[in-house]
Amino acid sequence: MALEKAFPEAAAARQLEATKLVGAEQQARYWLLDPQLAPASKPEFGDFQANGALALARPLQQPPRAVAAAIVEQLAADPAFTALCFPPQIAGPGFINLTLRPEALVAEVASRLADTRLGVPLAGVAAAVSGFGAAPAAGAAAGIVVPSPPAEPVIVDFSSPNIAKEMHVGHLRSTIIGDCLARVLAFRGHAVLRLNHVGDWGTQFGMLITHLKREAPEALTTADAVDLGDLVAFYRQAKQRFDADEAFQTTAREEVVKLQAGDPVSRRAWQLLCDQSRREFQLIYDRLGIELQERGESFYNPYLPAVVTDLEAAGLLVIDDGARCVFLEGVSGKEGKPLPVIVQKSDGGFNYATTDLAAIRYRFAAAPAGDGARRVIYVTDAGQASHFAGVFQVARRAGWIPEDRRLEHVPFGLVQGEDGKKLKTRSGDTVRLKDLLDEAVERSEADLRRRLVEEDRQEDEAFIHHVATTVGLAAVKYADLSQNRTTNYQFSFDRMLALQGNTAPYLLYAVVRIAGIARKGVEAAGASDMGSDPGDYGGDADLAFSEPQEWALVRHLLGFDAVIAEVEEELLPNRLCTYLFELSQVFNRFYDQVPVLKAPPQARASRLALCRLTADTLKLGLGLLGIPTLERM
RNA sequence: GGGGCUGUAGCUCAGCCGGAUAGAGCGACGGUUUCCUAAACCGUAGGUCGUGGGUUCGAGUCCCGCCAGCCCCGCCA
Numbered sequence: 001m002a003l004e005k006a007f008p009e010a011a012a013a014r015q016l017e018a019t020k021l022v023g024a025e026q027q028a029r030y031w032l033l034d035p036q037l038a039p040a041s042k043p044e045f046g047d048f049q050a051n052g053a054l055a056l057a058r059p060l061q062q063p064p065r066a067v068a069a070a071i072v073e074q075l076a077a078d079p080a081f082t083a084l085c086f087p088p089q090i091a092g093p094g095f096i097n098l099t100l101r102p103e104a105l106v107a108e109v110a111s112r113l114a115d116t117r118l119g120v121p122l123a124g125v126a127a128a129v130s131g132f133g134a135a136p137a138a139g140a141a142a143g144i145v146v147p148s149p150p151a152e153p154v155i156v157d158f159s160s161p162n163i164a165k166e167m168h169v170g171h172l173r174s175t176i177i178g179d180c181l182a183r184v185l186a187f188r189g190h191a192v193l194r195l196n197h198v199g200d201w202g203t204q205f206g207m208l209i210t211h212l213k214r215e216a217p218e219a220l221t222t223a224d225a226v227d228l229g230d231l232v233a234f235y236r237q238a239k240q241r242f243d244a245d246e247a248f249q250t251t252a253r254e255e256v257v258k259l260q261a262g263d264p265v266s267r268r269a270w271q272l273l274c275d276q277s278r279r280e281f282q283l284i285y286d287r288l289g290i291e292l293q294e295r296g297e298s299f300y301n302p303y304l305p306a307v308v309t310d311l312e313a314a315g316l317l318v319i320d321d322g323a324r325c326v327f328l329e330g331v332s333g334k335e336g337k338p339l340p341v342i343v344q345k346s347d348g349g350f351n352y353a354t355t356d357l358a359a360i361r362y363r364f365a366a367a368p369a370g371d372g373a374r375r376v377i378y379v380t381d382a383g384q385a386s387h388f389a390g391v392f393q394v395a396r397r398a399g400w401i402p403e404d405r406r407l408e409h410v411p412f413g414l415v416q417g418e419d420g421k422k423l424k425t426r427s428g429d430t431v432r433l434k435d436l437l438d439e440a441v442e443r444s445e446a447d448l449r450r451r452l453v454e455e456d457r458q459e460d461e462a463f464i465h466h467v468a469t470t471v472g473l474a475a476v477k478y479a480d481l482s483q484n485r486t487t488n489y490q491f492s493f494d495r496m497l498a499l500q501g502n503t504a505p506y507l508l509y510a511v512v513r514i515a516g517i518a519r520k521g522v523e524a525a526g527a528s529d530m531g532s533d534p535g536d537y538g539g540d541a542d543l544a545f546s547e548p549q550e551w552a553l554v555r556h557l558l559g560f561d562a563v564i565a566e567v568e569e570e571l572l573p574n575r576l577c578t579y580l581f582e583l584s585q586v587f588n589r590f591y592d593q594v595p596v597l598k599a600p601p602q603a604r605a606s607r608l609a610l611c612r613l614t615a616d617t618l619k620l621g622l623g624l625l626g627i628p629t630l631e632r633m
Numbered sequence: 634g635g636g637g638c639u640g641u642a643g644c645u646c647a648g649c650c651g652g653a654u655a656g657a658g659c660g661a662c663g664g665u666u667u668c669c670u671a672a673a674c675c676g677u678a679g680g681u682c683g684u685g686g687g688u689u690c691g692a693g694u695c696c697c698g699c700c701a702g703c704c705c706c707g708c709c710a
Contacts, residue, residue, distance in 0.1 A: 036652080038649085038652085039649090041652075041653065042653080042654090045653080049652085049653090051651095051652055051653095054652070054690070054691080055652095055690090057690070058689095058690070064690075091653075092652090092653050093652090093653080093690075093691080094690095095652075095653065162710075199710065202709080202710070203709060203710085204709080204710075239709095242709095297710090320707080321707070321708080322708085323707065323708050325707075325708090331635090331636075331706095332635065332636090339635090339636090339706070339707085340707060340708090341707090342707055342708050344708090345707090345708045346707095346708060347708080349708085351708065351709075351710080352709075352710045353708095353710095355710090381704090382637080382638060382703095382704070382705090383637095383638095383703095383704050383705060384705085384710090385636095385637060385638080385704085385705075386636065386637065386704095386705055386706070387705080387706095387710095389636095389637090411637095411638085413638080413639085413703090413704095414703080414704085416703095420702090420703095447672095451672075455670085457670095482646090482647095483645095483646075483647095484646080484647075484648095486638070486639085487638080487639065487646090488638090488639080488703070488704095489645090489646085490645065490646095492645080495645070495658090495659075498658085498659075498672095499672040499673095500658075500659080500672070500673080501645095501657085501658040501659060502645095502646085502647090502657070502658055502659095503658085505672065506658095506672075506673095508672090509670080509672050509673080510673095512670070512672090513669080513670065513672095513673085514669095516669060516670060517669050518669095519669090520669055521669085562649095563649095566649065570649080572649090574646095574647080575649070578647065578648095578649095578657090581657085581658090582657090585657090588673055588674070589673095589674070589675095591669080591673075591674090592665095592671095592673065592674045592675090593674080595668070595669075596669060597668095597669050598668065598669075611669095632670085633670090633672080
């Protein structure tokens with residue numbers, strides 16, 4: 001955040017001090033030490049704390065507090081620093097506590113109010129604008145310093161359901177987390193390619209087509225001859241036959257070969273099945289407000305042979321038991337033998353590892369023969385961690401990943417039921433995503449209707465439907481995103497729809513409260529002669545804050561950009577959720593204890609401005625989570 | 634057998650490249666409404682951070698051992 005501009009100063013001063021205190025021969029070593037500046041761990045310590053003095057004490061052979069004192073002396077001599085912060089306090093064993101001057105905070109609030117990006121820089125612009133003393137809004141005000149957006153895209157590979165199957169809870173996390181990460185990256189100014197790597201190729205199709213030829217041939221020639229539910233049943237039967245019947249297996253494998261070779265009849269059947277599934281997936285995506293570009297496994301079919309050729313040329317291929325493999329370094333399997341990644345089966349066919357390798361190769365290859373990606377992110381369950389580790393290693397050794405490009409697996413844990421086991425329906429089936437979303441919305445609607453009765457409110461059906469849908473879907477998304485991605489999480493309708501706690505309804509309610517103030521503010525403004533532009537309640541006022549709850553809100557609001565930067569780097573949406581939850585809590589305390597509309601004019605204008613900035617921050621933050629907000633609920 | 638992830642309050646979980654007295658929500662108990670939606674706010678109780686070592690001025694956080702749970706491991710994806 002802009003407030004952290006104090007940081008470079010502190011760092012420079014400390015480094016300067018280190019130079020003086022140690023001999024020249026040791027300078028280089030300490031030059032690289034950082035002052036360990038971090039947000040204060042407790043409000044009474046101020047805004048930031050620098051812990052670097054403690055680490056320096058030993059090498060300098062001086063008491064930590066003496067080192068801290070020397071640093072503080074340097075800081076005090078710096079006009080830029082003293083303009084921003086009060087004189088630093090040395091506390092405890094040698095912590096340096098920094099407190100920002102109110103004027104600095106107010107100035108930053110004012111600049112955020114004028115900045116639609118709320119202080120979040122566009123990627124690549126950060127360095128240019130961050131010179132000390134530059135007004136944070138300077139970039140925006142000077143009119144788009146933005147260089148042409150980077151041509152190299154960031155690819156987010158997520159959702160990835162399988163054709164001829166319905167989406168189930170297993171796809172939930174990938175879809176929601178991937179969408180959120182894509183939104184954050186796009187907001188930071190990256191060109192984002194959202195790829196849906198659907199399972200539309202391979203053995204499963206041989207199975208299905210072979211089975212349908214006997215059971216329901218019309219499905220292979222006529223669109224929608226059987227509905228998707230039946231198709232799923234056929235798929236299950238096909239799988240059973242495949243596992244039990246050797247002759248069927250052979251036929252199915254031959255069918256795959258025909259399909260991959262482009263046999264017109266097989267292709268036509270495949271196309272029909274894909275179209276049908278695609279429409280079904282799209283219903284879910286539309287409902288969740290998620291955009292995706294489909295590029296399934298079949299897309300990489302033409303590139304599969306080149307994978308093998310490349311690996312062969314790189315000298316990585318080994319034929320083992322008739323299969324072409326690359327043996328992994330540093331990963332030993334059974335009996336100490338290195339673990340293989342099989343890229344071509346003994347029957348000559350390719351498997352999913354080959355497809356994943358072809359995808360990596362294509363995605364990093366320069367356009368137009370590839371995507372030329374700068375960063376590729378895979379959002380899949382943690383169970384595939386070793387698969388991706390292996391595939392990534394092969395891709396690196398093959399030389400497909402240029403220097404300074406990033407390739408990351410973003411794993412997530414399982415969705416579990418409240419019994420701690422994998423989520424299932426009462427009858428033991430996997431839960432269909434559609435049913436899960438339906439139930440969330442139904443429960444949300446029931447809650448709403450109960451409240452309307454209790455509060456004696458009248459709302460029309462359109463309102464009820466809209467609110468119930470928004471809240472229900474938001475609850476599902478938020479429950480997923482607010483959890484640390486890497487761990488399994490327990491799915492609970494009751495918890496996610498709770499009106500209090502770290503839930504979507506709680507956050508949405510905070511936005512609704514502010515919207516209420518805005519509405520009333522505009523009505524009141526119509527009566528008096530304050531400005532009547534509803535989008536600008538108090539924005540132009542001179543800001544002045546006095547109450548502790550106002551300052552708490554100010555300080556929290558100014559942390560937004562730092563959180564976004566963190567999510568972009570760590571790819572952990574729950575950090576943003578925690579921030580927004582805390583912001584809502586701080587706002588609710590403010591709302592509870594500080595009157596806004598009934599305050600005297602000067603305070604009122606400042607408080608309205610704070611409300612607007614809070615609402616904007618919540619809306620933007622929730623938007624990045626893929627959650628739309630409401631004016632009333 | 635090898636590898637990965639996880640173990641923090643009764644429950645669900647945070648804890649941001651080690652930092653000051655380990656935080657929140659739910660649940661429990663007790664308060665707050667002439668006032669912008671009380672779907673809120675305030676307070677109390679509750680933890681030897683799985684366990685044993687180690688590194689460090691300082692460890693929930695890093696390293697090693699052990700215990701428990703989940704997941705992955707050659708021609709499925």
